[in-house]
Amino acid sequence: MRNPQKNKLIIGISGASGTIYGVRLLELLRALPDSQKIETHLIMSRAAEITLAHETDFKVRDVEKLADMVHANKDIGAAVASGSFRTMGMIIAPCSVKSLAEIATGVTDTLLSRAADVILKERRRLVCMVRETPLHSGHLRNMLALSDMGAIIAPPVPAFYAKPDSIADMVDHSLGRVLDLFDIDLGTVRRWKDDAAPGA
Template identity: 55%
Template sequence: MTEAVSPAPKRIVVAISGASGAVYGVRLLQLLRELGGVKTHLVVSDAGWLNLQQELDLPREQVEALADVVYPVRNIGAALASGSFQCEGMVIAPCSMRTLAAVAHGLSDNLITRAADVMLKERRRLVLMVRETPLNLAHLRNMTSVTEMGGIVFPPVPAFYNKPQSIAELVDHTVSRVIDLLGLPQPNSPRWSGL
């Protein structure tokens, strides 16, 4: 009798940039860990670290412990910078307008924007949880550009049809939608069943 071979874990790149909404990146890491069968690769910008501290009072070590592998944002020679790095996709949660602009214009000036560029050129899933309001024309044009290249612009707009009772429930619903976009099964995720 031969032993069953476990499938290799699916690799997901998670980036946290300097927009408000650091909770989305943290919760994404937590939910991906709970799913099992996923190996997370984390990159955080300098402004992302500031927001994690400001918004969530989370020390760097606690955030890094949520990921399987952590890369410095300036390590442009990391595995993520190459199309030969096999992964299912990447989520920038949250995605600042600066990061959006760099992705839209192919400015691979740090590991976040280079990894995003790799996702686009390799035709892999790239989800940008853009955080800004109101939007100016530059923001809208950059969103259009990323969409035309195959990326998914996913502003974390809360849904109220599930009658959320807390901010945590709003965040979980939004992050679960992002995980759906990555094609990962979530058996316990609440689904709309109609009226």
């Protein structure tokens, strides 16, 4: 029988700068061929909607159309709030330090943080693309707490060895590395070859 969790992925977009990471992630997953189709479940915070308007030309409805399912952040009764809803995991792109703190402390009063909490308790993969700098000790403690609980902290740090020609190249490379964590290869990562320079 087909494993129902293997083709479902929760995408959270919080209010940190870098909403393009979440938007582009949805675009990349939507472009997968039917044989590799992944059902995306989108949760956007209200702060994410505001940041989206400041940083991009996308409208909220444009982003929602990229997802297979959209869940309101205030809908705590949504399917993704239950451990019985089987998925391969969740990516929060970007992840604000507010969302980070909610998840790390278990104060999950929004669907985004509740869904992430469920992913952790069910021992599924949670990847947080934390977008903040500089970081104070509270931020670092929350990241450590989440890492100790099994989450992967993956700040979208540009890989300059890939010699990107544009911001879009950097975004795609970062997302490709995050999707590697789910064994999804979209061909957006320029990888080191066997003859890479020493120390690579």
